Amino acid sequence: METEHRRKQNRLPDFDYSQNYAYFITMCAENRQCVFGTVVDAGEGQAPLIGLSAIGMIADQSVQAIPVHYPSVRLENYVIMPNHIHLLLRLENPAAERAVSVSKVIQQFKGYVTKRVGRSVWQKLYYDHVIRDANDFAVRWQYIENNPYRWLEDKYYVCD
Numbered sequence: 001m002e003t004e005h006r007r008k009q010n011r012l013p014d015f016d017y018s019q020n021y022a023y024f025i026t027m028c029a030e031n032r033q034c035v036f037g038t039v040v041d042a043g044e045g046q047a048p049l050i051g052l053s054a055i056g057m058i059a060d061q062s063v064q065a066i067p068v069h070y071p072s073v074r075l076e077n078y079v080i081m082p083n084h085i086h087l088l089l090r091l092e093n094p095a096a097e098r099a100v101s102v103s104k105v106i107q108q109f110k111g112y113v114t115k116r117v118g119r120s121v122w123q124k125l126y127y128d129h130v131i132r133d134a135n136d137f138a139v140r141w142q143y144i145e146n147n148p149y150r151w152l153e154d155k156y157y158v159c160d
Contacts (some may be wrong), residue, residue: 001003001053018091018099022076022131022142025087025106028123034082034159039151048148058116062109063087069108070100076137077143081151082159086144088137102128 011122029035036056052060054080059080066089067075076088106126113118131137 018093020091020103021092021139022088022130022140023102023104023133024129024143025147026084026127027110028084028107028126029121030123033085033121034124036080036085038082040160041146041152042079048152050080050148052080055113055117055121059085059113060112061117062116065104065112066109070105072100073105077141077144079147080121081147086147088131111143 005064006131035053036059037050038054042049050056055103057114063075063080063085068074072091072093074090074092076090078085078087089102089105091102110120110122110126114122131140
């Protein structure tokens with residue numbers, strides 16, 4: 001008997017992603033290719049450096065432009081890794097205005113990077129996590145800060 005393969009649901013059912021919450025977002029490069037750059041060990045006691053490729057620089061400029069294009073979105077923290085990007089965003093949609101959603105921001109961001117690069121570099125979809133409280137926010141912030149360290153420690157992440 002054949003079992004139907006179902007993709008894991010990425011979004012919370014019936015959740016309005018334009019609500020004023022903080023969101024932890026992860027977007028991966030297509031086939032997890034290391035198109036955004038490299039992580040370089042800066043030496044004892046120094047934070048690892050992220051050497052951005054040309055595509056990584058486009059992604060970085062585009063991340064920093066999110067609050068310019070969407071004033072109700074605050075960019076709390078982010079890191080561009082060789083094959084993925086983590087964002088910590090906070091929506092602050094005024095009640096009287098048309099609310100922007102996380103999916104709209106990510107769709108526009110990915111589209112803009114694709115247009116500037118000249119081809120898509122993205123894996124389909126993205127991962128999101130709705131921040132539940134101050135502790136959850138702190139954990140996600142620290143995850144972003146520590147991601148370059150983990151990259152250097154985990155041989156799985158070495159790019160060819």
